Amino acid sequence: MNSNAELKVIYGNSCPTVGGTGHIDVHFLEYSDTCWEDLNTNRCDPMFTFCLSTPQKGRLKVDNCNYDSTAQSADVFGNTNYINTEHLTSIGGLKNPWSVQVQKFIEPSVMLVVQVIDADYIDDDHMQTFAKTLTETVWPDKEHSIWENRIMSQNSHTIKFKVRMYCDPYYYTSACDKYCKPDDSSSGHFTCDANGDKICMPGWQGSQCTEDTDECALGFCVRGTCKNTPGDYSCDCPEHYTGKNCSYLKNPCQEQPCLNGGTCFAHATEHVYICQCMPNWEGINCQMFALRLPWKNHVNIVGSVTPTRILTRYPQY
Numbered sequence: 001m002n003s004n005a006e007l008k009v010i011y012g013n014s015c016p017t018v019g020g021t022g023h024i025d026v027h028f029l030e031y032s033d034t035c036w037e038d039l040n041t042n043r044c045d046p047m048f049t050f051c052l053s054t055p056q057k058g059r060l061k062v063d064n065c066n067y068d069s070t071a072q073s074a075d076v077f078g079n080t081n082y083i084n085t086e087h088l089t090s091i092g093g094l095k096n097p098w099s100v101q102v103q104k105f106i107e108p109s110v111m112l113v114v115q116v117i118d119a120d121y122i123d124d125d126h127m128q129t130f131a132k133t134l135t136e137t138v139w140p141d142k143e144h145s146i147w148e149n150r151i152m153s154q155n156s157h158t159i160k161f162k163v164r165m166y167c168d169p170y171y172y173t174s175a176c177d178k179y180c181k182p183d184d185s186s187s188g189h190f191t192c193d194a195n196g197d198k199i200c201m202p203g204w205q206g207s208q209c210t211e212d213t214d215e216c217a218l219g220f221c222v223r224g225t226c227k228n229t230p231g232d233y234s235c236d237c238p239e240h241y242t243g244k245n246c247s248y249l250k251n252p253c254q255e256q257p258c259l260n261g262g263t264c265f266a267h268a269t270e271h272v273y274i275c276q277c278m279p280n281w282e283g284i285n286c287q288m289f290a291l292r293l294p295w296k297n298h299v300n301i302v303g304s305v306t307p308t309r310i311l312t313r314y315p316q317y
């Protein structure tokens with residue numbers, strides 16, 4: 001069972017806001033200090049503990065941090081004032097980058113607290129605990145998140161790092177506390193917008209997009225007989241009409257009724273057509289060969305007599 005399924009079980013489907021999830025990734029790039037010990041005969045031996053929490057008041061702590069905290073790193077950086085950690089995947093046993101899953105961002109800002117301890121043979125010495133408040137964009141998802149370079153410095157201790165924060169898949173808002181996963185089942189028929197709000201698919205309505213839209217009651221069919229179905233509808237069109245809503249008159253010219261090279265013209269609002277025939281063809285569909293004798297035409301023009309034609313069918317003329 002994945003975490004989303006667990007959340008569904010805990011909070012149910014009807015609750016629009018659930019305990020969402022996001023991530024804070026911190027990639028430590030370098031550390032430096034100016035610490036010498038044993039009468040300045042050698043440099044200090046730093047070990048680290050990291051903490052991510054909501055901003056802390058008073059004395060900084062690296063345990064009980066409400067996002068996450070690490071154990072103390074191992075004593076692997078002996079006698080040094082500078083560590084380049086950019087390409088280290090382990091900082092004395094601590095993963096780098098450090099990726100922390102959060103159950104919703106509680107406040108807009110997050111505090112990174114780092115404690116540095118000098119390893120010694122007998123008692124380790126506290127060197128520095130310092131913090132940086134991070135007011136970062138919480139990106140909608142990991143793929144579109146952007147690392148930001150940051151620096152924290154106090155009493156000659158400096159850490160350079162980069163950080164990014166983002167919501168996990170299907171979680172929305174800057175707190176990553178709103179869950180929306182597109183569905184097309186009896187639980188709902190919807191997609192999600194950029195704010196994590198449900199957008200019902202066509203034919204569905206209601207807050208969970210589980211209710212069928214009665215398109216017949218809404219008069220979707222322009223003419224014909226309407227039949228409502230779950231998530232859809234159909235229109236049984238009268239003769240000569242077509243389209244999802246029977247709103248289109250069929251084009252009678254589509255069936256190419258004009259023969260022998262005739263051109264078809266459809267009526268704008270009725271299912272009728274006329275054919276403009278090529279010379280020597282006539283009839284409703286230009287189906288008849290009409291031979292016009294020259295002398296008859298001459299009489300016609302001069303005498304205004306009703307034209308006489310000799311009609312015959314090709315090739316009998």
Ligand SMILES: [Ca+2]
Pocket residue numbers: 037042043044045078079
């Ligand atoms: Ca030392």
Ligand SMILES: [Ca+2]
Pocket residue numbers: 037043044045118119120121
């Ligand atoms: Ca030491």
Ligand SMILES: [Ca+2]
Pocket residue numbers: 203212213214215228229230231232233
């Ligand atoms: Ca319907």
